[in-house]
Amino acid sequence: MQRYFVAPEQIKEGVVTITGEDAHHAVRVMRMKPEDRLIACDGQGCTVLASVVDAAPQEVRAEVLEKLAPDSEPAWRITIAQSLPKGDKMELVIQKGTEIGAAAFLPFESQRMVVQYDGKKEAKRLERWGKIAKEAAEQSHRHCIPAIQPFLTWKGLLKEIGQYDLALFCYEAEGKDAHGIGIADAVRQWKREQGDGASAPRVLLIVGSEGGFTEREAKEASEAGARLIALGRRILRTETAGLVGLACLLYESGEMGGA
Known part of the structure; x- marks a missing residue:
């Protein structure tokens, strides 16, 4: 219908x-x-x-x-913070992320970002992204359209981390290490820490651009309260990483039969 x-x-x-x-x-x-x-x-x-x-x-x-009843909305409100990728990759992230169940999208600046951000085009870009989110929400029978938040600088993103119950920083160096922590480990550790307060958190999933993150950015994100995590030992494209992480988080929340 x-x-x-x-x-x-x-x-x-x-x-x-x-x-x-x-x-x-x-x-x-x-x-x-x-x-x-x-x-x-x-x-x-x-x-x-x-x-x-x-x-x-x-x-x-x-x-x-x-x-x-609004029965298609995940209990966990997950925001994908995506370092702005080139071309139309952000559109793909928004479209597919909306279908999977993201609550919001937050584009931000990182050191290895390939594209040059143009503030003059932001209004037009946000309008286009909002339309994509709306169409994807209708197609996937969502009850809410995910919010598309304004572009943030790196320092702005660091300040945002503390506003979430759980912030996960996708860092490829973690995946190369056999002892690197994955999403499941990070979520279960967080659940143990929270006890009964872990039922409906606000989660921030931070994804780098095509060039990934620098060691300094990983250190600063960790100091701001984010947990460094791996998405496996393979290198994922920037437009793939957030979608994989989102699906894993929803599984761990029980949305897809996990937990």
């Missing part, structure tokens, strides 16, 4: 109002007509099943039939 994200004020008094590109998509692409059903989410926990009453390319109105 087709799912659309709307602003909270577009679900009121038992009626869902869909406008703009979504209305055009519903009528011209999905060929919706009266009595067809759709799902509408306000991105803040309200998800409803509705039946179309009026369908026009400019506006679709649907009667709310029932509220639905």
Whole structure:
């Protein structure tokens, strides 16, 4: 069933109002007509099943039939902090990360970042990324659209680490060492430390750019409170690392049958 994200004020008094590109998509692409059903989410926990009453390319109105439980959102709120990669790799990370279950994405600057960040293009870039996240959230039946946070400097990222219950720093040097700690070890260690308070944490997964991280960055991240982890002994592409780490974290949380 087709799912659309709307602003909270577009679900009121038992009626869902869909406008703009979504209305055009519903009528011209999905060929919706009266009595067809759709799902509408306000991105803040309200998800409803509705039946179309009026369908026009400019506006679709649907009667709310029932509220639905937001059962597709992970209990662990995981943010992928991704050092800005070149080309369209960030778009892939956002699209697939949204499908898997990321709560947010945080682009940041690192020493070996290949691309040159252009602050003048940030607004346009965030708009594009937000659209990708929205479409992926609809496709994967999410109840919330992951937040795309503004670009941070390296120092800004270090300050963010302390705002999370658990911060994991993906560092390839850990993978080369037979004694390097992996995600499962780091999570289980954290769970032992937290006891009963480990049920629904905010997690920051930090991933480097194409060039990886320097020893100094690893040291500074560790000093800021992040745990250095390995994603195996193979070198993963930057657009692969965050997705692998996200899937591992959701498994360890019990989302995919682990824990």
